[in-house]
Amino acid sequence: MPVFNWVALKPSQIDGTVFTELNDEKVLQELDMSDFEEQFKTKAQGPALDITALKTKATQKAPSKVTLMESNRAKNLAITLRKGGRSIQDICTAIETYDQQALSLDFLELLLRFLPTEYERTLIGKFEREQQPPEELSDEDQFMMRFSKIPRLAERMNVMIFLGSFSDTAQLLMPQLNAIIAASMSLKASSKLRHILEIVLAFGNYMNSSKRGAAYGFRLQSLDALLEMKSTDRKQTLLHYLVRVITEKYPELTGFPTELHFLDKAGTVSLDGVLQDVRGLQQGMELTRREFLRQDDSPVLKDFLKVNSEVMEKLQADSKTAKEAYESAVEYFGENPKTSPPTTFFPMFMRFIRAYKKAEQDIELWKKQEAAAKEAELSPPGSERQPEVKLPIQKAKRQQMDMIAELKKKQMVKEPLIYEGKDGAIEDIISDLRNNPYRRGDKGRGSAKKRPGGQSLQATPDIAL
Known part of the structure; x- marks a missing residue:
């Protein structure tokens, strides 16, 4: 007969279920299964099976074991242990000795979800007081019993995860902090950008003097409005005109973007998230120091603290500098640090720089077109009209x-x-x-x-x- 692929319950799992009230053997006695075997037999059909004997054999092969964990939790733990690929003793020994080579970071993060609960510790204690053999427990319960015996288990697990992730996290945070510092300081220190904003303020006050009165400053988002204001003939924007004025009257300001650094990178940084990650690393470092004080004979913790303490100190210093430099730059340009994150603040300057360069290109193109038009006017009439005369002649010849x-x-x-x-x-x-x-x-x-x-x-x- 072919195999029916169902998910069978263990004998220990049917207590209190509907299956305790069912008698499938009675059904088999009432029915003639020969027709069923004929309809569903495989090509290599063997003799009829004795269902009762099979059930008895299955029951003998699967003796009932004591279960201390909830079934779904035990199943998930079994899957996690298979991913680790090591024995119960090897896993627990690696945790006790902070062996980073034996256990991967992913496995440790998964295993952290299975720290013994108070209820499970109570059941384990009761099982031990009754002096029952550990072999009666399932593999997951045997692991949990050994796992719970590790001193300061939660602290050790968190320290191991911190040791494994510190280097990568630090290398990820440092460039982001440096970008914030460089971009903020370059914006505040740029004299050319300051002068250009001064020109924008002058033109804005000139345009609004008869209606709104003079302004002492403007929000940075107003730079986008330079592209919206059109000239009377609709051929250029206010930004085009400002670029002409700067090129002709203030040529020393044309290269102002060269004074600004890392605006694009800083514009992608979530400063609040970075600062929170730095605080998380600092908490992990303090936990590691406390663990080392409790057992100063651990060479792993000793070497880690010796190598990475300076790295942590630099991260803290850079995070403080980045926060101060950014807040100072935002306030310097009249914005609010609480409502203007780097993902909003720096892109305003990036858009202005791109629009400024585009306006420069447009003006250069217009100059070339004007020069070509003047050259065409000064050229002899016959040189331009002759190609127009040749075309009808060639057409007539073809006809x-x-x-x-x-x-x-x-x-x-x-x-x-x-x-x-x-x-x-x-x-x-x-x-x-x-x-x-x-x-x-x-x-x-x-x-x-x-x-x-x-x-x-x-x-x-x-x-x-």
Whole structure:
């Protein structure tokens, strides 16, 4: 018979369920299963199976074991232990000795979810007081019993995870802090950017003086409005005009973007998240120090603290500098640090720089177009008009050649062959076509079908070419 792929329950799992009230053997006795075997037998059908014997055998093979953990939790623990690929003793020994090589960081993070609960510790204590053999426990419960015996288990697990993740996390945070520091300091120190904002303020006050009065400053988002304000002829924006003024009157300011650094990288940093990660590392470092004080004979903890204490101190110093530099820069440009994160603050300058460079390119293109137009006006008239004259002539020549080809084709098909050396008819037609433009003359020209069969085509005054 083929195998029915169901998920079978263990004998210990059917207590209190509906299956304790069922009697499948009675059903098998009531039914004739020979027809069923005939309908569902496999190609290599063996003798009929004794269901009762199989159940008895299965029950003998799967003796009931004591379960201390909840079934789903035990199942998830079993999956986690299989991922570790090590024995119960090896896993627990690695945790006790902080062996980073034996256990991967991913496995440790998974295992952290299975720290023994108070209820599980109570059941384990009761099991031990009753002096029952550990072999009666499932593999997951045996692991939990050994796992719970590790001193300061939660602290050790967190320290191991911290040891394994510290280096990668520090290398990820340092460039982000450096970008915030460099971008903030370069914005505040740029004299060219300051002068450009001064020019924008002057133009804005000039435009608004008769309606709103003079302003002492403006929000950075107002820089986007430079692209929205159009000139009277709608051909340029206010930013284009400002770029012209800066290029002509203040050429020393044109390279202001070179004074600004790492704006693009700083614009992607979540400073609050970075500072929180640094605080998390500091807490992990303090936990590691406390563990080392409790057992100063651990070479792993000793070496880690010796190598990474300075790294942690630098991270703390850089995080403080980044926070202060950023808040100072934001306030310097009239913004609020609480409502203007780096992902909003720095992109405002990035958009202005891109728009400024685009305006420079537009102005340069317009200058080239104006120069080309002036050059065209100063050029001799014949040099420009001659190509325009040649085009109709070439078109007329093509029409004449097409007409000649058509006449030749009709001559070959419907009229006797005309040899050029005999009567010169083709030469006359070609010569007449070259001297006179082609004109349709339907009134004076009869259809070729009306001419006698032997008459040859002649160039006569009746054919208007």
